[in-house]
Amino acid sequence: MSPCVYSSRLIPALILLFHGKAFAHGVHVVRGPNKTRGAIITTKPKETLDVTSPFDGSLIKTVPLHSAADAEHMLETAIRLYRDRDGWLEHDQRSSILKKLAGLVAAEAEDFAMLIAQEGGKPLADARIEVTRAIDGIALAEKELLRVMRGEEIPMGHTKATRGRIAFTSCEPIGVVLAISAFNHPLNLIVHQVVPAIAVGCPVIVKPAKTTPLNCLRLCELLAEAGLPDGWCQPIICGHNVADKLATDHRLAFMSFIGSAQVGWSLRSKLAPGVRCALEHGGVAPVIVDETADLNRVVPSLLKGGFYHAGQVCVSVQRIFVAESIARRLAERLATGAAQLKVGAATDADTEVGPLILPREVERVHRWVEEAVASGAELLTGGQPIGDTMYQPTVLFNPDAEAKVSTMEVFGPVVCVYPYANRHEAIQRANSLEFAFQAAVYTENLKVALDTVKRLDASAVMVNDHTAFRSDWMPFGGRRASGYGVGGIGYTMRDMIQTKMTVINN
Secondary structure, three states: OOOOOOOOOOOOOOOEEEEOOEEEEEEEEOOOOOOOOEEEEOOOOOOOEEEEOOOOOOOEEEEEEOOOOHHHHHHHHHHHHHHHHHHOOHHHHHHHHHHHHHHHHHHHHHHHHHHHHHOOOHHHHHHHHHHHHHHHHHHHHHHHHHOOOOOOOOOOOOOOHOOOEOOOOOOOEEOEEEEEOOOOOHHHHHHHHHHHHHHHHHOOOOOOOOOOOOHHHHHHHHHHHOOOOOOOOOOOOOOOOHHHHHHHOOOOOOEEEEOOOOHHHHHHHHHOOOEEEEEOOOOEEEEEOOOOOOOHHHHHHHHHHHHHHHHHOOOOOEEEEHHHHHHHHHHHHHHHHOOOOOOOOOOOOOOOOOOOOOOHHHHHHHHHHHHHHHOOOEEEEOOOOOOOOOEEEEEEEEEOOOOHHOOOOOOOEEEEEEEEEOOOHHHHOOOOOOOOOOEEEEEEOHHHHHHHHHOOOOOOOEOOOOOOOOOOOOOOOOEEEEEEOOOOOOHHHHHHHEEEEEEEEE
């Protein structure tokens, strides 16, 4: 248990004495001038957050919520550290911390995987992969330091005015970073936002999703164990109002946001002048499948890309445009495969599709599916909630182009198959939305593959692979409404530095 977490079962009048000071749950003692007597003053107990399992609602842990005053204290601490340039962490210190952190996370890999499954609902097999990625991401940041924190010589002497001068650039941390994260990768997203800041020397305040704060809190504890001094990484568990106030503070230098487009763009519109940001939102990922595609290869790939983490991935397969000669066959095989997926508790080793993060998300997904069926979509499999927390893997055939499942990110275990007569028209439909993130094409024809890559409006196009593929060293980010800036460990590190030029007149 974190040292800042106290049991609600403590007797309010129980006072713990330590170094002459008294602490109590809801009570503190103010010493008089002679320090022998004091007046007891009751205070309001700190608000707490119950972190519960998305599968059955059981309590995992209770953690304290931070107030606006806590946020201000954290920001002041971070600002003080950044302004003390003599106290900046040196390159070798940061490198050593990251190496130790990777080892500490590796030592607790199975604990992290179970915690991801418990608080986030990601199936244990996939949670283990997330932990491996997180460890690799930490190691990658340490390696990227040599490439990212590197200046260059600026040539002088090419004009009379520049004679006798030497000029070069160096890299400095940009300043205080605020990282606001999402629930669906509760460890690896934190690594992608926090570790780059630590790597380049930025103090960072990190706000995990309220549904999944525990992986973040443990990672921050391990950062301290790895040698990161106090104040350089501060986790904050808070509501939207406190987060909004923190994000719009003029003392920030950089905001990293992963979450809904509505919240992300709203925060960006309120950033103080000079504050940079990176936004990672969602997509409505399109896939093009032509008549040459090998269905034995395509179907398993689409099942993974569409139903991984119950579809709660920003680049999850959602809209599959298939040549009409094979569309029905592909859709039926996809439906058969989806119906065979094991749905259940994320902590069970054989579960393939776990719960949605909140019961209200189950209700929303079901409304969208019912709307699609009512407007003409053919339900091939699924289409029903499983209790309050899970939803059947669902395949819809040819939903209306204006249905929510065709125009908005489902963020649930639902994929849609649309037959097409003309590939170019299918690509136009794929490009017709305001969202543009990752896309895919399945074909055995190289010319078709390259032409489709050229025509799809996407930040990345996978050929014969699903849209949810990602490696942590590749650029990752959405276009248009899907985001702003480029993620990926090294790319985020570059976002969090600024260049300074030195010119010496001999």
